[in-house]
Amino acid sequence: MSSEYSILPATEAEISQIAELERICFSDPWSEAVLTESLANPYYRFLVATDGAEVLGYAGMFLTLPEAQIANIAVAPVARRKGIGRELLRALCNAAQDAEAECIFLEVREHNLGAIALYEGEGFGLVGQRRNYYSNPTEDGLIYVKEIL
Numbered sequence: 001m002s003s004e005y006s007i008l009p010a011t012e013a014e015i016s017q018i019a020e021l022e023r024i025c026f027s028d029p030w031s032e033a034v035l036t037e038s039l040a041n042p043y044y045r046f047l048v049a050t051d052g053a054e055v056l057g058y059a060g061m062f063l064t065l066p067e068a069q070i071a072n073i074a075v076a077p078v079a080r081r082k083g084i085g086r087e088l089l090r091a092l093c094n095a096a097q098d099a100e101a102e103c104i105f106l107e108v109r110e111h112n113l114g115a116i117a118l119y120e121g122e123g124f125g126l127v128g129q130r131r132n133y134y135s136n137p138t139e140d141g142l143i144y145v146k147e148i149l
């Protein structure tokens with residue numbers, strides 16, 4: 001794996017690799033069909049971090065203006081703690097700003113401490129908690145928001 005990577009719009013050719021990462025990273029993965037649909041959705045921003053050969057990470061966001069809602073963000077286990085998740089998150093924040101969104105929401109499992117540290121480090125603040133929102137395992141969902149100035 002090269003340490004060089006670019007953040008680019010996702011393409012159909014990358015969907016099978018993204019679906020594989022979904023299965024590795026989440027207990028309730030999006031299917032290839034749902035991922036392919038989201039590529040075609042004009043209100044969805046879908047980015048990958050790629051070294052040209054492999055997808056190292058990806059992130060997606062619904063633009064439901066005046067809000068944006070991050071739907072997924074994941075980095076391949078071998079590529080973690082190198083700043084790729086942070087760069088993907090910043091790229092989504094920039095896309096939300098370009099679209100003139102006022103704020104960005106996301107939801108995270110209450111015990112996902114790594115992701116929570118990432119979000120809080122990028123200026124997201126806790127605004128709510130949904131009891132038992134997640135299954136496999138059952139867990140509360142924490143709702144975070146970042147205002148776009």
Ligand SMILES: CC(C)(COP(=O)(O)OP(=O)(O)OC[C@H]1O[C@@H](n2cnc3c(N)ncnc32)[C@H](O)[C@@H]1OP(=O)(O)O)[C@@H](O)C(=O)NCCC(=O)NCCS
Pocket residue numbers: 025026072073074075076079080081082083084085086087107108109112113114115117118119121
């Ligand atoms: C969460 C995730 C996307 C982070 O990706 P990443 O590329 O490893 O994150 P980065 O290297 O950009 O980390 C940026 C900062 O976030 C925090 N962070 C990230 N992972 C962390 C961890 N496991 N433990 C503690 N802090 C962590 C740190 O502050 C880190 O900065 P540092 O490395 O300088 O200390 C990745 O762990 C992942 O794919 N997890 C599985 C899927 C998932 O849970 N997605 C989020 C769903 S809401």
